[in-house]
Amino acid sequence: MALATVLAEAQFKNIQIAVHKPGMRYAPVEPSIVINKKNPDNIVAGVVLDRAIHTHDGGLSWQETVLQSPFGVYGDPALVSDAKGNMYFFHLADPSGQGRSNDAWLDRIVVQKSTDGGKSWDEGKSIGLNPPKDQDKPWPAVHPKKSQVAVTWTQFDKYGSTDPACHSNILFSQSSGKKWSKPVQINQNPGDCVDDDNTAEGAVPAIAMDGKMYVAWSNGGYIYFDRSFNGGETWLTNDLVVAEHKGGWSMNIPGLDRCNGMPVLMVDNSPSRMQGTLFLVWADQRHGADDTDIWFSRSTNYGDLWTQPVRINKDGPGRHQFLPWMAVDQTTGYLYIVYYDRRAYEDNQTDVYLAYSTDGGSTFSEVKISESPFVPTPDKFFGDYNNISAHKGVIAPIWTRMDNRESSVWTAVIKQDQLVKK
16 A cells, blocks of 8 residues: 655634533533435534534534533533434433543443434433443444444443453444443453553444444454454354454654544445445554554455555654544545644644545645644643544544633545545
8 A cells, every 4th residue: 555645735714613602511622423315414513511513505504512411411422323314413421411530431432312413412322331340432333234333332340440351342332223222341351441552442333234344453452353244143253353453552742631532433434446345544652652653454254354554644753643534535535634744843733634545545635724733732622532523525624722721623525536536
């Protein structure tokens, strides 16, 4: 695979969709975004803690809905759309409303459903309640054609514990209707409970057109992979190692209180020649603590073999690229990766870049999509991820920026023909 560096001069309109307003418990961070599979003009975003922001006119105007649930609405928003256009908003639980001060915090994963493009949401379904264990960091996937939704997450014996006997494991559950399946543990190698490099975290699932299911996560300096060929009933008896996660998933980035490089897994369900191919993106510091990079690998044989990691960012050494996320436009097979980038500066000024590939990841081009740089501060929580969605030639990256110590969430609605020149 080759990397083609194209630093385009075109600028895309940046749209601010969330700021820290009175009544919000926390400043907006950790954004997730999804384009409606039935209507690409309908885009829904989620931010910490309980805000769903939606547009029905392709990003010209945005409205906000506050989610409510008897299970509480806490962090780690993750959104997905099924083939019928239903939206699902996964998040952490906080039934007491008291956060970390109450033992009920993180007692389950919650999913809320919208059938009207994000304008309203049901009260939510409970997934994985298993006291006194804690449930954290969910991420969903949907079958490209069927009404099948899956979610993976980390279960902690006790979140944050330094007890060597405390374990973290990757759990899986799915639903084809109202009921969610009993969670199953899919990993064999547990992590610790510290919420650091040796914790099993960052599980991202993917469902192929033929129903095969895949999951990748990080633990102890390696990226692991598992799969099910019978609809999630059984999984491999051994965790497969995809790549070495050099430096671990928890990284020190100047200006951030914390930063991770957890893997993002996607499968190509498009009608392209790459249908069935698995794609993996992550960040690590194999070139040193002052040089974080974005890496890409793919598999064309169900995860048996993976290509050698290829560096996405083609800048010189000594600069940071971090917090990547990936989307596959399942109508074209085109890949899109969003990430932060400091190649142009010697300090902590930060841009947002988009890399894209029209040939299944054989080559990538890069373009800066943020209108101006920003500078984060380490005493303010910046969030653990960004996100991106792509469908029918519409690309919607979403990211957090920080100005004057206040975070805000931004997006840009980009059309494929603005990037890809035929």
